[in-house]
Amino acid sequence: MPFRKSLVSQILILFFLFFTPHLLSAFTKPSNGAKAQLLIPDPMKLSPSWWDYLNVDDESLPKHIQKTEEALDTLRKSLSEEEQSHEISLLKRINVSLQSLRETRTPLPPVIFVKKEFFSQYDLPDLIQLGKSLREHEVAFHSQTNKLLTSDNNVKSETAYYNTLLAHYLTTSEKSKDRLTLGIEVILTKLELVHHQHRHQLLALQLEKQKSQISLIREEITYARTHFQPSKDRLPQLEEEISGAEKQLLLSQTEAFRALTNLNRKLDPQLFSQQERESAAQSVLRANIKAALANLTLINKKIQKEILLPATESENKKASLLEQLSLWSDELAKIQKESLDWKRQTNEEMESTLKKLSQETIEPQEMLSERKALLLVNETFLNLNKLDNELFLNDFLLQQLDLLFNERYATIWERFQITLSQSFSYLKKHTAWFDESLFKIGDTPITPLAIFKALFIALIAYFLAKGVQTLIKKLGERYSALEESAIYTLSRVVYYCIFYIGLFIAITSFGIELTAIAFIAGAVTFWIGFGLVPVVTNFASGIIVLIDKNIRKGDLVQLESGETGTIAEMNVRTSVLHTEDGKQMIIPNTELVI
Secondary structure (H helix, E strand, C coil): CHHHHHHHHHHHHHHHHHHHHHHHHHHCCCCHHHHCCCCCCCCCCCCCCHHHHCCCCCCCHHHHHHHHHHHHHHHHHHCCHHHHHHHHHHHHHHHHHHHCHHHHHCCCCCCCCCCCCCCCCECHHHHHHHHHHHHHHHHHHHHHHHHHHHHHHHHHHHHHHHHHHHHHHHCCCCCCCHHHHHHHHHHHHHHHHHHHHHHHHHHHHHHHHHHHHHHHHHHHHHHHHHCECCCHHHHHHHHHHHHHHHHHHHHHHHHHHHHHHHHHHCCCCCCCCHHHHHHHHHHHHHHHHHHHHHHHHHHHHHHHHHHHCCCCCCHHHHHHHHHHHHHHHHHHHHHHHHHHHHHHHHHHHHHHHHHHHCCCCCCHHHHHHHHHHHHHHHHHHHHHHHHHHHHHHHHHHHHHHHHHHHHHCCCHHHHHHHHHHHHHHHHHHHCHHHHCCCEEECCEEECHHHHHHHHHHHHHHHHHHHHHHHHHHHHHHHCCCCCHHHHHHHHHHHHHHHHHHHHHHHHHCCCCCHHHHHHHHHHHHHHHHHHHHHHHHHHHHHHHHHHHCCCCCCCEEECCCCCEEEEEEECCCEEEEEECCCCEEEEEHHHCCC
16 A cells, blocks of 8 residues: 555656646746747748738838848848749749738728718609619629629638648748748738738628619619609600611511521521521521510610600500500510520520630631621620610619509509519519420420429319219218219229329320320330239229129129138229138139129
8 A cells, every 4th residue: 555655646746747837838828028029931930820920010010021021032142043043933922912911901991871962853864864873783783792702712712722831831841942932932822812801801892882872772763753753845756766666676577587587598408508507597696686675675665655654544544554564574574584595595606606716727718707706796795785784774664664653543453453463573584494495295395384284283183083082982871772882983983084084184284296195195005004904804894793783792602713702892803702711802803793
């Protein structure tokens, strides 16, 4: 025991002697003098906390920047000619970043907007200008959002790269030739990262300003509707513009028809080259875009006219306006959907043209042709951008007409109709993908909407069949004169008839020709028919037994195998037999047919 006590005491003494200095150093707070011992960044001797030397208050920063520049200049002079050729450009970039480091410390200004004075009354041109201003700021907002997302990804990737680079530097030996280069890259990467973080904050501030500006414009639009006093002096000019827009639409549609006819004429690969067919297809695309622009111009003028002359004189005019609003909304949704396809085609044409121009073996004549095609593609992009602006402005004016009519002239029932119409228009606009083809059966495109419709019809048929089957069973229970087996058979037959008729209607709802359905059904029947022969035979035998009533429940029968028993239950395909020795046998109905 004394030996054990002395051993324990010696171990405790050694423990305290070894760990006490470490514990004291861990819990000792750095003094003000320790804070002043920040080391000037040296590419050969960077510590994990080297950035603390430059991450100081605004008063100390200029002095620290100057000392860092002096130290790096001394380092540059001490380098050999070979080392200078590699490191001199990096050191120059560090000096430039150090000079602009103070800018990153400038506090960001708060987002403050002085609310402008609204007009006492608004006319139609004022409302249109508000719509254009809203479009301009929303485009800028989306562009700024994309820039901010890109900047955020860049900052994250640069931060990860800096951490990896610093870890690699700290694990590199001081005697290594790469340590100097790594140290310079660590300093430069950190400085550039700080500048990028500052730019990211500025982008976020600009985005917040854009968001606030959009809110102010929307507020003014709401105010403008309540102070809307349209002047009818512009009506004669609008009538002329509508007439001119109708003529322009007719010309554009004629041009689109001619382009389509020309394309159909050039589809034969034996008579026309691939380049000629592609050129004809692009002509159709550009003609369709111009026709859509002409159509949007006409719709725009007509909406302006309705805003100036709201249909309040009679109920018929109100109903006519509501119907026209729905038609315009559908037309805008249709053009919006088509524009997505046109953009896809234009992007594909741009990629194809640039790919051909990048080939080294391209002929001069072909290069000239592709450059002309590139100019046409750029023109198409400009028209598509104009199409987006016109779509936005038309949608904006249509919304204002809806709201003006709703707020000023509509009854409660008419407001309900407008809300319902707007809901359907919104669904049509945002569920356009329901009408996109997933695949084809023959020449019939199968869309998500067609699939949902078919499933809905099949579900209705299923529940209807189940309901009729349950009704037949309840009638059988009420009238005891009807045999249970006959009721069961009838309910099953009716169930399958209703369900399969509903299934047939669901399939035909896809628009597939009956000949194709008959062909598919025939093929399926042919392949599975061999396996279903026994099932069909037993089903038919059950129907025959139940109709003839030669054998009924409770009859004593003898099978061909010699088994004797009483019929306990009769179903469509099988029956249950109680044998004389107390066993139950399930037998196919074919054995009961006489």
